[in-house]
Amino acid sequence: xxxxxxxxxxxxxxxxxxxxxxxxxxxxxxxxxxxxxxxxxxxxxxxxxxxxxxxxxxxxxxxxxxxxxxxxxxxxxxxxxxxxxxxxxxxxxxxxxxxxxxxxxxxxxxxxxxxxxxxxxxxxxxxxxxxxxxxxxxxxxxxxxxxxxxxxxx
Amino acid sequence: xxxxxxxxxxxxxxxxxxxxxxxxxxxxxxxxxxxxxxxxxxxxxxxxxxxxxxxxxxxxxxxxxxxxxxxxxxxxxxxxxxxxxxxxxxxxxxxxxxxxxxxxxxxxxxxxxxxxxxxxxxxxxxxxxxxxxxxxxxxxxxxxxxxxxxxxxxxxxxxxxxxxxxxxxxxxxxxxxxxxxxxxxxx
Numbered sequence: 626x627x628x629x630x631x632x633x634x635x636x637x638x639x640x641x642x643x644x645x646x647x648x649x650x651x652x653x654x655x656x657x658x659x660x661x662x663x664x665x666x667x668x669x670x671x672x673x674x675x676x677x678x679x680x681x682x683x684x685x686x687x688x689x690x691x692x693x694x695x696x697x698x699x700x701x702x703x704x705x706x707x708x709x710x711x712x713x714x715x716x717x718x719x720x721x722x723x724x725x726x727x728x729x730x731x732x733x734x735x736x737x738x739x740x741x742x743x744x745x746x747x748x749x750x751x752x753x754x755x756x757x758x759x760x761x762x763x764x765x766x767x768x769x770x771x772x773x774x775x776x777x778x779x
Numbered sequence: 780x781x782x783x784x785x786x787x788x789x790x791x792x793x794x795x796x797x798x799x800x801x802x803x804x805x806x807x808x809x810x811x812x813x814x815x816x817x818x819x820x821x822x823x824x825x826x827x828x829x830x831x832x833x834x835x836x837x838x839x840x841x842x843x844x845x846x847x848x849x850x851x852x853x854x855x856x857x858x859x860x861x862x863x864x865x866x867x868x869x870x871x872x873x874x875x876x877x878x879x880x881x882x883x884x885x886x887x888x889x890x891x892x893x894x895x896x897x898x899x900x901x902x903x904x905x906x907x908x909x910x911x912x913x914x915x916x917x918x919x920x921x922x923x924x925x926x927x928x929x930x931x932x933x934x935x936x937x938x939x940x941x942x943x944x945x946x947x948x949x950x951x952x953x954x955x956x957x958x959x960x961x962x963x964x965x966x
Contacts, residue, residue, distance in 0.1 A: 665890045665915070666925070677859040678890055685892050706892050708914025 653696035658686050661700075661714065665707050682711070816922030819940055827853070827932040830917040832910035835888055835896055841910050843932070849881045850963035851932040855912075855923050857891045858899035862946035863927045867903040869947045870929075873960055874907040880964055881934070883908070889915045889926070929956075931963040939963055 649657060656672070662682060664674035671679050682703065689699045703711045715721035762770065818825040831842035843851065854870055856863035874884040884907040888896045893911065900909060912918055921930060927946050931939040939959055947956045 677861065678857065681859040681892060681895065685895075706913065707890050708916075710914065 650696050653690060653699065655683065655686055655690065658696065658699065659683070661712070662686075662703065663711055663713050665711060670713055682707075814920070814922035815938060819938060819942060822940060824937045824940060826936055827851070827930065827938045828917070828920040830910075830912075830920070832887070832912055832917065835886075835893065835900065835909040835911045841885070841908055843885075843936075846883050846885070846932075847936055848934055849883050850877075850934055850960065852882065852884045852960065852963070853887060853921075853930045853932060854884065855887045855889060855918055855921070855926050855928045857889055857926050858895045859891065860926045862948070864899070864903060865948055866927055866929075866946040867905055869953055869956060871903075871905055871907065873956065877960055877964065882960060882964060885910060887912050887917060889913075889918050931959045933963050933966045935966070937966075 659672035660670055662671045663669070664671055664676050664679040664682070666678050667674050667676045671682060685703070686699060689702065694702075700712060709716065709721070715724045717725055815825045815828060827843060829843045831840055831844075833840050843853075852870070852873065854866075856867075870884050870886070873882070878884075886905065886907060886909040888909055889912040891911075896909075896911070899905075910917075921928070925944075927943070929943040929947065931942065933939065939962060941955070941959055943952070943956070947953060
């Protein structure tokens, strides 16, 4: 029952998010693209820049939006003029895909390492005490301890 | 067993740190080498870094190596750059005046919308060849951080020590520009 509710909620959330994403791809706005593009000379996002080149990019984006280009088409054209550095986020293909995948890889590796450590820790603490309540010692150490105790008693 | 695992993990961590340090040193060394400005500031005459770029108009390419034997004025510019517009007439005049003596003025347009750059060329009556440096790759090799900048290449492919970081605007600038052209043509 709980599983079904979780699945339904996930699907609902996906549907809610998919609508605006598709709309933004088909009908992008300048303010939205300004946050996703980098001014090539000042290295900040377009919405933070008043540099001449940033104004040129704004002008180009306005023209392309008016011409009916999608967000991807506008970005592809801009990459053609300014190189991939004009994008605030790296593209999700080729070598740049690594930038998207590595954080998740790091997170997964961290989870595995933390789980392994937790498992080891819980095992070492959960070991039952040896019979008689005495901890097992290495034979050499035990012999030495016996000798010391004999000498002490004697 | 656990001890060995720990030593292996420590050795791995040291190796990763050493590799990252090596990468940093390599990056710093290669970027310093590829930037000719530091050599020019030190009073040296390095070879002008070669490049092969497509022309702004048409689909043909232009390379610096193909111009060997002629003196070349390389002018980095962009259509969004105000001072580039101011100096365009001086560059055009130099091209018209000295081309028969073996001078080539080569404009290198960077970080620009091609259509806007073409309009700029027409509006400013620029007839000298213009190359298109997509993403500013050649610009980086010359150590150019802002446009306009102008370099002078001798007939033997060496860069003159003097270059313009900024527009060629004043009468003094124009006199210095002319001197550098004559020096590039005669050496």
